[in-house]
Amino acid sequence: MNVLLVNNIYLILFVPLLTAIILLALPDYRLSARLNVASCFLTFLAALSLFFAKPESGRYLMIDDLNIVFVVLNTFVAFTTSAFSASYIAHELATGRLTSTQLRFYHAMYQLLLGAMNLALVANNIGFMWVAIEVATLTTVVMVGMYRTHQALEAAWKYFILGSVGIALALFGTILIYMAARPVVGEGLNGMVWTVLIDHVAQFDPALLNLAFVFLLLGYGTKVGLVPLHAWLPDAHAEGPTPISAVLSGLLLNVALYAVLRFKMLMAANPGALAPGPLMAMLGLLSIVFAGFMLYRRGDIKRMFAYSSIEHMGIIVFAFGMGGALANFAGLLHMAMHSLTKSAIFFAVGHIVQAKGTQKIADIRGLTVTHPLLGWTLVVGVLSIVGMPPAGVFMSEFLIISSTVGRSPLLAVVMVIGLLVAFGSLVLRMHGMAFGTPSGGAAPVHASYLPMGAHLALVLAAGVYLPPPLVVWFQHIAALLG
Amino acid sequence: MDRLDFDVAHLFAGGLVLISFMLLYQDRLYALLNMFALQAVVLALSVSWQAHIQHAPHLYITAVITIAFKAIVIPVALHHIVARLGIHRDVENVVSVVPTMLAGIALVALSMVVMLRVTHGADALAREDLAFALSVVLLGLLMMVTRSNAVSQVVGFMSLENGLILAATGAKGMPLVVEISVAFSVLIALIVIGIFLFRIRERFDSVDIQAMDDIRGEGR
Numbered sequence: 001m002n003v004l005l006v007n008n009i010y011l012i013l014f015v016p017l018l019t020a021i022i023l024l025a026l027p028d029y030r031l032s033a034r035l036n037v038a039s040c041f042l043t044f045l046a047a048l049s050l051f052f053a054k055p056e057s058g059r060y061l062m063i064d065d066l067n068i069v070f071v072v073l074n075t076f077v078a079f080t081t082s083a084f085s086a087s088y089i090a091h092e093l094a095t096g097r098l099t100s101t102q103l104r105f106y107h108a109m110y111q112l113l114l115g116a117m118n119l120a121l122v123a124n125n126i127g128f129m130w131v132a133i134e135v136a137t138l139t140t141v142v143m144v145g146m147y148r149t150h151q152a153l154e155a156a157w158k159y160f161i162l163g164s165v166g167i168a169l170a171l172f173g174t175i176l177i178y179m180a181a182r183p184v185v186g187e188g189l190n191g192m193v194w195t196v197l198i199d200h201v202a203q204f205d206p207a208l209l210n211l212a213f214v215f216l217l218l219g220y221g222t223k224v225g226l227v228p229l230h231a232w233l234p235d236a237h238a239e240g241p242t243p244i245s246a247v248l249s250g251l252l253l254n255v256a257l258y259a260v261l262r263f264k265m266l267m268a269a270n271p272g273a274l275a276p277g278p279l280m281a282m283l284g285l286l287s288i289v290f291a292g293f294m295l296y297r298r299g300d301i302k303r304m305f306a307y308s309s310i311e312h313m314g315i316i317v318f319a320f321g322m323g324g325a326l327a328n329f330a331g332l333l334h335m336a337m338h339s340l341t342k343s344a345i346f347f348a349v350g351h352i353v354q355a356k357g358t359q360k361i362a363d364i365r366g367l368t369v370t371h372p373l374l375g376w377t378l379v380v381g382v383l384s385i386v387g388m389p390p391a392g393v394f395m396s397e398f399l400i401i402s403s404t405v406g407r408s409p410l411l412a413v414v415m416v417i418g419l420l421v422a423f424g425s426l427v428l429r430m431h432g433m434a435f436g437t438p439s440g441g442a443a444p445v446h447a448s449y450l451p452m453g454a455h456l457a458l459v460l461a462a463g464v465y466l467p468p469p470l471v472v473w474f475q476h477i478a479a480l481l482g
Numbered sequence: 483m484d485r486l487d488f489d490v491a492h493l494f495a496g497g498l499v500l501i502s503f504m505l506l507y508q509d510r511l512y513a514l515l516n517m518f519a520l521q522a523v524v525l526a527l528s529v530s531w532q533a534h535i536q537h538a539p540h541l542y543i544t545a546v547i548t549i550a551f552k553a554i555v556i557p558v559a560l561h562h563i564v565a566r567l568g569i570h571r572d573v574e575n576v577v578s579v580v581p582t583m584l585a586g587i588a589l590v591a592l593s594m595v596v597m598l599r600v601t602h603g604a605d606a607l608a609r610e611d612l613a614f615a616l617s618v619v620l621l622g623l624l625m626m627v628t629r630s631n632a633v634s635q636v637v638g639f640m641s642l643e644n645g646l647i648l649a650a651t652g653a654k655g656m657p658l659v660v661e662i663s664v665a666f667s668v669l670i671a672l673i674v675i676g677i678f679l680f681r682i683r684e685r686f687d688s689v690d691i692q693a694m695d696d697i698r699g700e701g702r
Contacts, residue, residue, distance in 0.1 A: 013661060093634070125658075127657065127658040127661070127662065128658075130662075131658075131661065131662070131665050133654050134665055134669065136666075138669065157632075157674075157676070160673065160676065161626075161635065161639070164639055164673070165623065165626065165639070165642070168619070168639070168642055168646060169619075171646050171650075171662065172615075172616070172619060172645075172646055172649060175646070175649045175656065176612075177651055178653055179601070179608065179612065179653050179658050182654070182655065185657025186655075187654060188655050188657055189657045191657070192656075192657055192658065193657070205600075205601075205602070207599070207600035207601075207602070208600050210600070211596065211597075211600050230612060262554060398506060479518070
């Protein structure tokens with residue numbers, strides 16, 4: 001038992017990896033879909049066990065209060081998405097959009113992606129973290145291009161090139177961090193171990209750290225989808241299989257955000273370094289306003305929710321950029337709420353697109369009549385994501401705005417404008433899709449309502465009541481983030 | 483530090499920047515690929531020299547990977563692809579040569595100013611290596627934005643990556659350099675396979691990225 005508990009950190013890495021290898025060899029897609037779900041569930045359990053038996057941090061891997069939240073959220077959403085994916089791909093196979101060979105590949109890639117994301121989260125070495133994020137990027141590129149259509153290939157190519165430039169810049173930043181660390185902690189591996197870096201960062205050369213952070217923010221910021229660097233995100237969301245859109249929005253953006261946060265903590269611990277906050281707050285604000293206005297003219301349902309993801313990543317980065325106990329707390333909460341809500345919306349959207357046979361918003365009408373359950377799920381999901389009470393998103397957005405008003409009211413005004421524009425556009429489009437005269441296919445879908453129901457229930461529950469231990473936990477992390 | 487050590491390292495790093503400039507104005511794909519192979523050779527020499535003066539034998543692995551993969555395998559593969567796709571005509575520059583070169587000079591000046599100012603603490607070799615490396619990275623980025631052809635964009639990305647390897651090997655005692663160069667090789671191999679396998683020409687009727695850009699997914 002003890003051995004198992006000590007090694008639970010390895011479980012979340014090796015279960016996905018092993019499963020990926022097995023899945024590559026499995027020809028039957030029903031079996032591999034089930035194995036995919038089972039493996040994700042196991043990984044989720046292993047992640048949960050980290051709460052009860054926190055392993056010691058080594059030179060390669062670490063678990064602290066910050067990344068445990070990311071790991072648990074990540075594995076949970078990966079688990080529910082795998083359940084959604086199982087019902088989604090059966091339809092794709094039936095309509096001939098995917099072949100069973102492609103599906104075998106798809107499942108293996110899904111597990112590899114999960115393993116790479118977990119590695120990025122638990123790596124105690126900024127070099128490993130970089131490699132893991134690169135692997136995660138590559139697997140998603142392959143999956144975005146899976147349909148092999150004109151648009152899918154273009155989206156994959158764009159994502160590939162922009163993502164590669166992003167990770168190249170992030171590597172340059174990583175090298176600069178090592179250069180800054182070398183005079184203090186000495187040559188070799190120690191100069192990349194995060195726990196060593198954070199202990200000694202106060203003595204690093206601030207100028208070099210500043211430069212490194214600019215590269216890291218631009219590099220990983222590309223993967224977060226912050227606005228001047230977001231061009232890949234809508235295409236990648238719109239053209240890939242919908243489970244991948246859910247994973248991209250709900251998980252991969254968070255992983256990149258986590259990398260930015262780690263380096264922000266380094267910057268904050270050095271007294272001479274530039275304050276990272278204003279830079280992040282500005283990029284976040286720009287994303288909110290830009291995405292808010294872009295949302296209005298979207299004609300494609302998945303693309304619309306991709307812009308909504310840019311908006312919400314903007315809100316989260318803005319919150320962490322403002323900093324302070326309250327804003328950090330709200331940022332963390334918002335991150336969790338956004339992951340759950342947005343992936344639930346993508347689950348619903350996946351089935352809606354299959355039922356109606358189109359991604360065009362104009363051709364999707366009267367969902368609540370033709371597919372009542374899906375239609376109402378979409379309504380609840382959209383109302384949650386735009387921040388209507390009692391959803392958890394409302395609470396986190398409220399906390400962010402109220403903590404900003406006290407410090408810099410002007411920024412709060414800009415943010416509220418962005419939120420209102422996004423609210424208006426999303427509700428307008430949702431109204432057209434959910435109500436009105438039905439159009440498009442009315443064939444029943446074999447949807448799995450459990451994943452989306454569970455997500456939305458959690459979001460609503462969090463808006464009404466947050467368990468005190470969770471609040472204490474988040475407050476503790478918020479204090480860590482400075 | 484030995485004067486000779488310093489000068490030779492300088493020579494190779496400066497050579498990389500120079501070749502980056504030469505890449506900027508090559509307007510034929512074959513010439514571009516040859517020039518890139520030359521840059522990979524110089525990079526391999528530079529990495530070997532660093533391995534020698536730092537007494538870091540593992541860096542020789544990186545040098546060998548660079549020579550085998552980036553100076554031979556990738557250029558040959560891209561030659562084949564270019565021949566197969568029948569695009570060995572002129573490279574279309576989005577921006578003409580003179581402004582591109584001027585922008586390149588400005589970027590090198592920028593990276594010198596920035597790098598030399600912020601690296602007071604580091605030793606002379608490392609800081610000048612980093613300044614050269616940043617120049618190569620920025621010139622690679624410049625090439626990626628000024629070219630519209632998928633193959634030359636990939637060459638731009640690879641020269642950018644050469645700059646990163648230069649920086650990583652210049653940072654004395656940096657761990658994971660070999661792993662990172664392997665990871666990059668995988669990435670580049672996938673990009674090249676991507677160009678070929680996805681048969682961009684077949685799907686898009688040209689490898690011109692501008693032609694791809696008119697599909698925004700909105701008009702479907």
